[in-house]
Amino acid sequence: MDGGPFDYPHGGAAMTSETKTERYAPGTIEPKWQAHWASTGLDATPDDSDKPNYYFVTMFPYPSGDMHIGHWYAMAPSDCEARYIRMKGHNVLFPMGFDAFGINAENAAIDRGIHPAAWTDKNMAHWREQFRSLGASIDWRREVVTCYPEYYRWNQWMFLKFLEKGLAYRATAPVNWCPRDETVLANEQVINGLCERCDTPVVKKDLTQWFYKITAYADELLRFDGLDWPERVRVMQQNWIGRSEGAEIQFPVEGHRDAAIRFFTTRPDTIYGATFMVLAPEHPLVPAITVPAQKAAMDAYVATARTESEIERTSAERPKTGVDTGAFATNVFSGQRIPIWIADYVLASYGTGAIMAVPAHDERDFAFAKANGLPIKEVISADGEEHAGLEAAYTGPGRMVRSGPYSGTPSEVGKRTIASEAKKTGIGTPSVTYRLRDWLISRQRYWGTPIPVVYCDTDGIVPVPEDQLPVVLPRDVQLTGRGGSPLAKVDAFVNTTCPKCGGPAKRETDTMDTFVDSSWYVYRYPDPKIDSFFMNVDVAKKWLPVRRYTGGIEHAILHLLYARFVCKALRDLGYLWFDEPFLHLRNQGTIVFKSRKMSKSRGNVVAPDEYVARYGADTLRLFIMFMGPWTEGNDWDASGIEGTWRFLNRVWGIGLGERTSSGTRDAELDRAVQRTIKKVTDDLEGYRFNTAIAAMMELSTAIFHAAGPSRDGATDALVLLLAPFAPHIAEELWERRGGTGSVHRQAWPAYDASAAKDAVVTVVAQVNGKVRDRLELPAGTGEEALKRAALASAKVVQAIGGKPVDRVIVVADKLVNVVTER
């Protein structure tokens, strides 16, 4: 392989035998059309058009390193869909931008001494080129870049609005801390106890941080009314939100008149079986109630719990450990005096951080009771009888036993009865708890949006006034990756004056989680230049909400949940007129290499460039879409790319063939065209690119072997069908075949369902499910006629062998099954 920048595998010869034609040279035609489309503004979408507007967004990337095959896998099929919808007659806005803040830029600065801004700019420039080389039909005039002050000032503005509305707040809480990135993380960014970014085990730290009150929308976020979203994403979000119904009840602590322990339970019906209580080690009452004799043991246990990583603490397999506080509570239902323990299997962050332990009916409490010799009392019985000596916790339903006046009550009824009884006596209330936590948005990192508040000795926390936004991220900063927020070391940034009293004040030095940036970017695309508001309402009204959204399944919870929350919050603030940002969502599966997720750190990244150089972007686009169902993902294996290359060469050869108007039409080819149009259309509606391409391959083979006028029409249709998939070759052939304008401005071919059908069909004649004969009959033959025809078949008669016919099943145009008595 030598010569120019483009070396083709094997000549790419055109295939018509009699005429020598020019070979297919994507290296020439692809850059030519890319430049042409850019200069003629083909992808620049007008806000007003005679066609209906259609807003189609695919998730914007984080411009770290280069585009790899995984990004093509996300992008090429989305671009194909956007082009298809355009040809279907819509004015499609298909924008792109960059999720440009993030820790990678900062790490690059630390490792290589490049400023994050410079690193990001360089990457974005490269990415734009790569998008171009892929042939993506992006309206670049609407590009959104989140690290520019024009953009992130609106993060700050929204923060102030949220603050006014009580949706943003500052609180001290045990939060997730990544020791390697030296920053806190939101719950969603902790995957199996590891930092989502760097896989470092996360630990808990008590810190004062900023939160967004996403839990205020927990119930609404559980609803997906009117949304066309994949089932699995909805289920993942529902699991994540984790709604559970129960009751919050409190038991008084003996000897502490004003202390009561509040706990949440989903099983109020088991309350008579609460033989002890357990507090989380971090529970605020622990120091107050621990008896002096237990103080030392308690301190040691709490200290250990705090240093353990989340992965250790939340492992379900580890033995249940804990320490007795020496204090007692009163189970106000059973009247019993019950000990109060602490144990790390109770989480400070869920419910109230305390539980009533019912060892007989909870596996964890059972294990803990066994390990520490605590009493186990059966209060729910499957058969309604009392038993002694439970072998294991019984967590199922049954009748209440040993439960005073409630004995005999079915447990399901008891849940409600006990909860309302607790309410009546003023010690509790029915309650709902969520697994979802508020969104921790503070980050102790540099490359993000400064949180717009100042701290004043006189006035406390003071929001930066709107007219002083943006709070610009200072450029001069020492980045070491150590020692807390980098901004804290920039005196010129930190030291400011209080907007209220004018006295000296200090700025907040944490920045925002970058998921804040991506939670609303789709509102900015319609007019990213507007500086008077976060969006241009007049223009946005023509587009929003997003009609179709595509992106990786890895964002099923993180980005998609945050974006839904921000949408609802902005709606309630009066800025948006819809409830959900993305009406229709489809997620591509993950493309892996040698069964492992592609990532730069694992060193298994596959670059598209060499394939583009060898086969062209169209072949690679096609191959990526041909590999299998897009929503499933796949293992990268380029060995089949020859197939799509051969296909495009065949299309090229066909496309350059002479037009013929003489001769008779080929009815079979005409039908094949109709069938293919229907198949490709249906498949594109369902994102089934692989089968759509297979259908086009089939058609190309049929055209190859055909001649005459039908061939011309078939080829024209094929070029149109191929346009969304392989935009460059389709454009080139469209032009060479004398088409006017761009192929991408043509109407999607329509099909005639009746013309797609064969005139004659083969109907199978079965006897007892076994095929005995085949009948060639006109399509649409009636049921009775089919039955008669089958029963007239000598082979069928022979197979029946004189046995009485029980019944005859007829499927139109398919089969007749004669069922005999046996």
Added chain:
RNA sequence: GCCGGCGUACUCCAAUGGUUAGAGAGAGCCGCUUUAAGAGCGGUCAAGUGCGGGUUCGAGUCCCGCCGCCGGCACCA
């Protein structure tokens, strides 16, 4: 452990409950073509659908129980 998804030729994948499981592609093999070729054309080999039951006139497809792989959740009270 719980919840999803998937399991079909050597490989990637097709198949509204309906013909003898094959649309398409790769690999292999054979032939043709070509000055030659790693190009092109045609052909061919190859699974009875992870396992076991069931429903049905008919099951890859529906149901039940297992097994395996992938993903999500997981001491959440």
